[in-house]
Amino acid sequence: MRVTIADVARQAGVSKTTVSRVLNAGAEVDSTTAARVREVIRVLGYVPSSGAVGLARGSSRTVGMLTPSLTWPWMGEVLQGVADTVEAAGYGLLLFTCNRGADSVRHFAGQVSARAFDGLLVIEPEDTLDTIAAMHRRGLPVVLIDDRGHHPAFPSVATTNRAGGASAAAHLRASGRTRPLVVTGRRDFGCVRDRLEGFLEVLPTDLVAEGEFTEETGRSGIERALAEGRDFDCVFAHNDLIAAGALRALREAGRAVPDDVAVVGFDDIPMARHTEPPLTTVRQPMRRMGETAARMLLAGLAGEAAPDEPVVLPTELVVRRSAPAL
Amino acid sequence: MRVTIADVARQAGVSKTTVSRVLNAGAEVDSTTAARVREVIRVLGYVPSSGAVGLARGSSRTVGMLTPSLTWPWMGEVLQGVADTVEAAGYGLLLFTCNRGADSVRHFAGQVSARAFDGLLVIEPEDTLDTIAAMHRRGLPVVLIDDRGHHPAFPSVATTNRAGGASAAAHLRASGRTRPLVVTGRRDFGCVRDRLEGFLEVLPTDLVAEGEFTEETGRSGIERALAEGRDFDCVFAHNDLIAAGALRALREAGRAVPDDVAVVGFDDIPMARHTEPPLTTVRQPMRRMGETAARMLLAGLAGEAAPDEPVVLPTELVVRRSAPAL
DNA sequence: CTGAAAGCGCTTACAG
DNA sequence: CTGAAAGCGCTTACAG
The missing domain is CATH 3.40.50.2300 (Response regulator)
Known part of the structure; x- marks a missing residue:
């Protein structure tokens, strides 16, 4: 049986409210009480249900990522940068592809409407730009990783x-x-x-x-x-x-x-x-572009204003034998 | 403001129960009533909140995927196969990496305990095998994509x-x-x-x-x-x-x-x-291995029994100039 | 075929 | 500093 906040409360002899408060810091709780609650949490191995927390708070602590394809040669680097950053912030990463065409887009749109994630990272949205723009207008935080077009309406990261x-x-x-x-x-x-x-x-x-x-x-x-x-x-x-x-x-x-x-x-x-x-x-700098875009999105979710200008990361010439120096 | 099932019910002049029933098919609803409800849903653009549905149903309609790294050369193909399959079944795909070491594993374990997903796909879990095994024992459905070790305790897919x-x-x-x-x-x-x-x-x-x-x-x-x-x-x-x-x-x-x-x-x-x-x-056949593993996991979530033996997909010799025929 | 009510597991005013 | 209660948006017996 799943252990819930009610189990912890009962075991610790306090209310669910108090347990919730020690869980979410910030609020003032007597330090002895807090310690006791924490101990019970530890013993019971209690972890709040992300679904319930999301429902109560109205946010999912998850970001979505939409890519045209996962098999492009540089995609792994971008993904890794995104995954590391998102994860370090305690967020989940929900992955979507346009690989199956209209069907994929429909599935994706459904998840957006279902509020499955709080914000969205998009890569090179050549054929989904209108869809994304509509979602953005309705309030979905979006950051683009995109070199192909210039889209002043979105916060974005690109390269030089x-x-x-x-x-x-x-x-x-x-x-x-x-x-x-x-x-x-x-x-x-x-x-x-x-x-x-x-x-x-x-x-x-x-x-x-x-x-x-x-x-x-x-x-x-x-x-x-x-x-x-x-x-x-x-x-x-x-x-x-x-x-x-x-x-x-x-x-x-x-x-x-x-x-x-x-x-x-x-x-x-x-x-x-x-x-x-x-x-x-x-x-x-694909990995850094992923990291940067993720950081921008997370900052936006935390209430910070997005930069008006695209964030542009520097390229770097790598010299090998096909065009040696000198 | 988000449109909820209550809005639909009010607008259609029925109870939330009835709306829920037309949403989830199966149950019997008068066809005229159903049509009216469907129309209201369409007009209002209503989509059920995935968080609420998940909480009520006790499942998230999401599968997790854990990989050591996202930058391995064949990872994109596996991911694409998984993403397409999972998505076609209407599930979400939550991505996790071990890239940040112990920190990553901790984050991942947290999401498992939080019931953020219903089942897990794992690739080559060299250093997380114990963690995964423990989760599996506690009831988390798991399918391995793994050639490196042979793990009879898990359903798995490999190649010849x-x-x-x-x-x-x-x-x-x-x-x-x-x-x-x-x-x-x-x-x-x-x-x-x-x-x-x-x-x-x-x-x-x-x-x-x-x-x-x-x-x-x-x-x-x-x-x-x-x-x-x-x-x-x-x-x-x-x-x-x-x-x-x-x-x-x-x-x-x-x-x-x-x-x-x-x-x-x-x-x-x-x-x-x-x-x-x-x-x-x-x-x-990396993509097919991803598809197969995803299908096995989804079948397991639907209640089908997992195969005892690893599912083994055939390799194929691709002849190019480094070793021509004849 | 349909609805009122309880429940999923949390958070958050509100009151003390 | 703490708790009872309402609410988040659904589903699901139960009763009719």
């Missing part, structure tokens, strides 16, 4: 895409490269525009191929440039998957990396250190 | 490690290799023993190097074998990280893969297709 692009360019230029080919993700993503602008400002070029954030884009971007006889001595790939595809296409075309062509990626996913050669890349 | 090892050996033998070097993970893991036995049965060797499931182990395993002048024409690495380290060490030693040495890994993590050359590997 522009400076990251610039750092890639500066590194390539410093190592003597002058004729870059840039292979980007979809141009309607904010991060793509930012990375591109930052890069071009330092190392201008008109060799820019737009695609998706996939290996296939990297491969075909290189193949097409070679077929068209374009002259380039380095590649700035807008993420590491594109870079991996580029490395492969270059190898198959007989171009040596980095001797003929240097390659720089973006993200620093786990794979980046295992390509051949290992990839120089602009590292996004 | 022995047959997977054998398939690697058969493939190497069929392509003409006769002198394997095996680089394993820790020998106290059940999966390591199984993979090794399956392999040795088909392709015996005494060149077996034990290590950890890391790239470093792969690298040093190869280096040591070469330094000792061992003669081998293929490598069976017990996971893909070891294989990646082996590929690198072989390349640095001037041994061509696959011409001089063929390499087979285990797992088929996303990285496996990006190594140079791409890795032939024994694929673990």
